[in-house]
Amino acid sequence: LTSKRTSIEQQQKSLPVFNCRQRILKELEVNDTVLIMSETGSGKTTQIPQFLLLAGYAKNGMIGITQPRRVAAITVARRVAQELNGSIGDTVGYTVRFEDATSRATKIRFLTDGVLLRESIKDRLLLKYSVIILDEAHERTVNADLLFGIVKDAQKERRKQKLGNLKVVVTSATMDIDHFGNYFNCKGMYLEGRTYPVRVMHTKEEHEDYVHTVLVTLFHIHRTTPKNHDVLIFLTGQEEIESLAQQIRQLAKIDTTGTTDLRVFTLYAQLSQGKQLECFVPTPANVRKVILATNIAETSITIPGIRCVIDCGFVKEKSFNTADGLDVLMSVRISKAQAWQRAGRAGRDADGTCYRAYTKAEMDSFADATQPEILRTNPTSMVLQLLALDIDCNNFDFLDPPLEDGLRSAYKSLDALGAIKTGDVSYITPLGRQMVQYPLDPKYSKLLLTASSFGCMEEILSLVSVLSSDHVFVSNSDKNEMAALAHAKFQSKHGDHLTLLNVFNAFLKSEKPKMWCHDNYLNLRSLTYARNVRRQLREISEHLHLALNSSDDIEMLKKCILNGFFENIAVLQRDGFYITASGNIRSKIHPSSVLHGKYKPSYILFTEIVQTEQTFLRQVTEISIEWIKEVVPFVKNIPTR
Numbered sequence: 001l002t003s004k005r006t007s008i009e010q011q012q013k014s015l016p017v018f019n020c021r022q023r024i025l026k027e028l029e030v031n032d033t034v035l036i037m038s039e040t041g042s043g044k045t046t047q048i049p050q051f052l053l054l055a056g057y058a059k060n061g062m063i064g065i066t067q068p069r070r071v072a073a074i075t076v077a078r079r080v081a082q083e084l085n086g087s088i089g090d091t092v093g094y095t096v097r098f099e100d101a102t103s104r105a106t107k108i109r110f111l112t113d114g115v116l117l118r119e120s121i122k123d124r125l126l127l128k129y130s131v132i133i134l135d136e137a138h139e140r141t142v143n144a145d146l147l148f149g150i151v152k153d154a155q156k157e158r159r160k161q162k163l164g165n166l167k168v169v170v171t172s173a174t175m176d177i178d179h180f181g182n183y184f185n186c187k188g189m190y191l192e193g194r195t196y197p198v199r200v201m202h203t204k205e206e207h208e209d210y211v212h213t214v215l216v217t218l219f220h221i222h223r224t225t226p227k228n229h230d231v232l233i234f235l236t237g238q239e240e241i242e243s244l245a246q247q248i249r250q251l252a253k254i255d256t257t258g259t260t261d262l263r264v265f266t267l268y269a270q271l272s273q274g275k276q277l278e279c280f281v282p283t284p285a286n287v288r289k290v291i292l293a294t295n296i297a298e299t300s301i302t303i304p305g306i307r308c309v310i311d312c313g314f315v316k317e318k319s320f321n322t323a324d325g326l327d328v329l330m331s332v333r334i335s336k337a338q339a340w341q342r343a344g345r346a347g348r349d350a351d352g353t354c355y356r357a358y359t360k361a362e363m364d365s366f367a368d369a370t371q372p373e374i375l376r377t378n379p380t381s382m383v384l385q386l387l388a389l390d391i392d393c394n395n396f397d398f399l400d401p402p403l404e405d406g407l408r409s410a411y412k413s414l415d416a417l418g419a420i421k422t423g424d425v426s427y428i429t430p431l432g433r434q435m436v437q438y439p440l441d442p443k444y445s446k447l448l449l450t451a452s453s454f455g456c457m458e459e460i461l462s463l464v465s466v467l468s469s470d471h472v473f474v475s476n477s478d479k480n481e482m483a484a485l486a487h488a489k490f491q492s493k494h495g496d497h498l499t500l501l502n503v504f505n506a507f508l509k510s511e512k513p514k515m516w517c518h519d520n521y522l523n524l525r526s527l528t529y530a531r532n533v534r535r536q537l538r539e540i541s542e543h544l545h546l547a548l549n550s551s552d553d554i555e556m557l558k559k560c561i562l563n564g565f566f567e568n569i570a571v572l573q574r575d576g577f578y579i580t581a582s583g584n585i586r587s588k589i590h591p592s593s594v595l596h597g598k599y600k601p602s603y604i605l606f607t608e609i610v611q612t613e614q615t616f617l618r619q620v621t622e623i624s625i626e627w628i629k630e631v632v633p634f635v636k637n638i639p640t641r
């Protein structure tokens with residue numbers, strides 16, 4: 001144990017922020033806000049909270065550190081707890097959506113920006129905190145952008161009311177220091193990093209199938225470089241990552257006839273904590289570690305030992321079309337700044353190499369910097385959260401104000417949901433106030449808040465929970481037939497929502513969930529997560545005194561769903577395509593749907609729209625035009641058949 005401690009101390013001292021410790025503390029003593037910019041991996045997230053703790057900043061309140069992602073909040077909290085020789089929930093804790101691992105003793109609290117934002121609704125001055133570190137500011141999530149304004153306002157108010165100054169540290173790997181500096185009215189500190197040179201290689205020609213390019217590149221690296229050079233691969237999402245992981249494992253076995261000199265790990269947001277932490281465990285020197293990650297490994301997490309990076313050049317993003325008010329999930333090109341961040345991951349411990357699955361010319365066409373999320377996503381949740389704080393978007397101090405068109409359509413849909421009343425002065429309704437109690441998109445909150453009047457609260461609780469967890473069904477190429485057979489018994493002719501509900505109900509009843517999931521080709525992790533979510537949503541619902549009734553009337557259940565998702569209606573056309581009511585998007589039912597390729601219902605509602613080469617509607621349920629007229633008579637723009 002002593003040697004483990006010594007090694008942690010040695011590592012801490014070797015981090016670039018260690019030398020700047022005095023400077024950081026000095027700056028924060030003199031100023032209320034400090035901006036710190038330095039390379040990923042220099043120790044900002046793990047060390048700065050500890051510096052502040054030792055300097056006595058946690059005497060009159062907690063040190064809160066926000067993270068854009070739950071994975072980062074959890075892994076980093078664990079690391080800091082370990083460095084302080086404690087366990088999670090004591091001095092160091094974390095709070096993420098649906099999970100709180102803190103106690104009265106907690107001084108350093110990692111939390112997602114969403115969690116802090118929701119706390120601010122109850123405690124606008126953030127009185128629990130003496131310091132707030134807004135970490136990874138360059139990610140510019142909507143929540144972080146809102147926190148910038150809220151924290152600034154809390155600082156001002158606390159100063160005015162003499163409630164103890166709120167110190168704010170804004171840290172980032174790449175940040176427009178001038179832009180932030182003007183906004184926070186403070187100077188930026190640039191900390192010299194310590195990185196090694198990274199050799200960058202592009203493909204010579206453009207390749208359609210980047211997954212194939214990545215695979216070929218990986219085995220080239222595996223044949224030509226020492227086995228202790230670990231590889232980090234950037235891909236877009238869970239499905240892609242799991243399927244490539246499977247392929248690599250199989251090929252690696254064939255390559256080495258049994259002995260494993262290559263171990264594959266995966267890293268993405270939906271993965272369980274345990275699995276995520278596995279990526280940090282070193283492999284023996286004669287075994288190469290290969291990590292397949294989404295852009296969560298871009299800046300918020302640093303994995304030691306990476307010498308090679310393979311970058312597919314894409315990222316999955318939600319983007320919003322102001323014309324139709326729908327969020328579309330799609331893979332888009334990364335920005336040049338992201339490409340350099342990714343390449344930088346190869347040069348933390350020693351010289352490295354970055355292989356890009358795109359040409360130099362392709363990269364020239366990438367945007368310079370990633371657009372802040374607030375400029376490209378649906379602002380509905382944001383508008384509602386601000387109104388819950390009695391802030392109208394038009395009077396909020398935004399770092400970058402959202403687009404007018406988007407705001408207009410957000411106000412419109414919140415009004416239709418009954419969450420707000422728009423007018424000269426817009427305000428939140430009692431229903432809207434209840435809606436913000438749930439950490440969910442307003443559409444889902446609406447379902448929960450109206451479910452008891454449809455008599456199906458328990459069912460909607462289950463449905464919303466299972467929808468909040470991705471990828472319930474396991475399917476991979478060689479088991480496809482068996483999986484399909486196992487899944488068939490859950491299928492509902494009404495569509496995917498009822499099918500998911502059947503799965504979840506059966507899961508909740510299963511006596512040996514692990515074995516049951518395995519036998520039915522279902523994802524234990526996702527379903528366990530959903531069960532946990534359900535418990536918490538049920539608690540909130542009880543708190544709101546909603547009747548926890550239950551019914552097996554499927555029509556009522558579907559009407560209830562329609563009551564929240566009336567913007568997500570699509571109508572079948574003669575040519576077999578569907579046209580969405582909002583935005584007139586030509587689309588098809590996603591191949592993963594139980595309604596795919598069978599009888600095509602005239603009217604459907606969907607919960608997700610995905611764009612690949614084509615536009616697909618995911619999670620689809622059959623509805624009828626009569627119900628639309630009955631339940632949501634204000635919906636006028638229904639396309640004709």
Ligand code: ADP
Nearest residue numbers: 039040041042043044045046047079280302304
């Ligand atoms: P920054 O926030 O500046 O990007 P971090 O504080 O996250 O840097 O990380 C500093 C260093 O601590 C990393 O370079 C890495 O070596 C180490 N580290 C961080 N998290 C872990 C972890 N979970 N396990 C092992 N080492 C870690």
Ligand code: MG
Nearest residue numbers: 044045299300
């Ligand atoms: Mg960090």
